[in-house]
Amino acid sequence: xxxxxxxxxxxxxxxxxxxxxxxxxxxxxxxxxxxxxxxxxxxxxxxxxxxxxxxxxxxxxxxxxxxxxxxxxxxxxxxxxxxxxxxxxxxxxxxxxxxxxxxxxxxxxxxxxxxxxxxxxxxxxxxxxxxxxxxxxxxxxxxxxxxxxxxxxxxxxxxxxxxxxxxxxxxxxxxxxxxxxxxxxxxxx
Numbered sequence: 081x082x083x084x085x086x087x088x089x090x091x092x093x094x095x096x097x098x099x100x101x102x103x104x105x106x107x108x109x110x111x112x113x114x115x116x117x118x119x120x121x122x123x124x125x126x127x128x129x130x131x132x133x134x135x136x137x138x139x140x141x142x143x144x145x146x147x148x149x150x151x152x153x154x155x156x157x158x159x160x161x162x163x164x165x166x167x168x169x170x171x172x173x174x175x176x177x178x179x180x181x182x183x184x185x186x187x188x189x190x191x192x193x194x195x196x197x198x199x200x201x202x203x204x205x206x207x208x209x210x211x212x213x214x215x216x217x218x219x220x221x222x223x224x225x226x227x228x229x230x231x232x233x234x235x236x237x238x239x240x241x242x243x244x245x246x247x248x249x250x251x252x253x254x255x256x257x258x259x260x261x262x263x264x265x266x267x268x269x
Contacts, residue, residue: 082206082228082250083108088241088263089134089230091255098122100260102129105267108160110134110253116142119157132160134181137169147172154178163208170202181230183208186217199225208232212244212252219247238262 083089084107091110092098095118101109102125111133114122119140126133135153143149145164150172153162161179164170173180182204184195199207204227209218212231222229231244232253241252241259254260 087245087251087266088260089251089253090260091232091253093255097255097257100257102126102131104260105264106131106260108132108134110136110163111159112136112255113139114141116140119153123157123159134161134163134179135159136163136183138164138166138183145169151176161205167198167202170204174202174204179206180204181206181208183210183232185210186214186221192217192221195221196224199227203227206230206250208253209249211235212249213240215243215247218244218249222248235259 086106086108089108089110090101090106091112092101093112109131137150137153138145145166147168150169154173154176161181162169162173163181163183165183170180170182182199182202184207186192186209206228208230209221210233213234218229218231228250229248230251230253231249235241235252235254244252
């Protein structure tokens with residue numbers, strides 16, 4: 081089962097949120113915005129708590145978004161997964177045995193078709209679909225690609241989480257503390 085059955089992948093945009101994730105019951109978490117100087121200590125701290133962090137490579141400040149940056153992240157930082165909009169980062173993550181998550185922004189039909197072309201080329205382990213509040217598109221992307229979907233972006237209620245999961249999303253990413261708390265209860269029962 082994807083992400084050890086976690087339905088929510090809590091996403092941290094700050095050190096406070098990161099600390100809440102690693103001290104909480106979630107095994108997997110997402111690190112969005114961070115600085116290159118913080119990465120190693122954050123990952124060491126996550127490992128001490130036996131947490132698996134999915135790192136958004138495009139949002140690491142002080143690091144260029146290219147295959148060399150991806151190689152550095154894979155070899156030295158060693159997150160559980162890399163999230164990126166860039167094909168070169170997805171390819172490098174797969175080559176190094178790191179879970180590769182292709183992030184796609186589905187703004188219109190053209191973006192959707194371009195995303196299908198990108199995914200066909202990169203063959204990621206997961207596709208993160210943004211915004212994640214379009215259930216019929218989540219179902220379509222899942223069916224058309226055969227790759228597990230993570231829904232993210234603009235999901236604000238438990239009902240929207242359940243809807244995304246109900247149409248086939250493997251998990252939902254969110255930095256919404258209220259949603260993280262609601263779904264945390266299901267982990268601790």
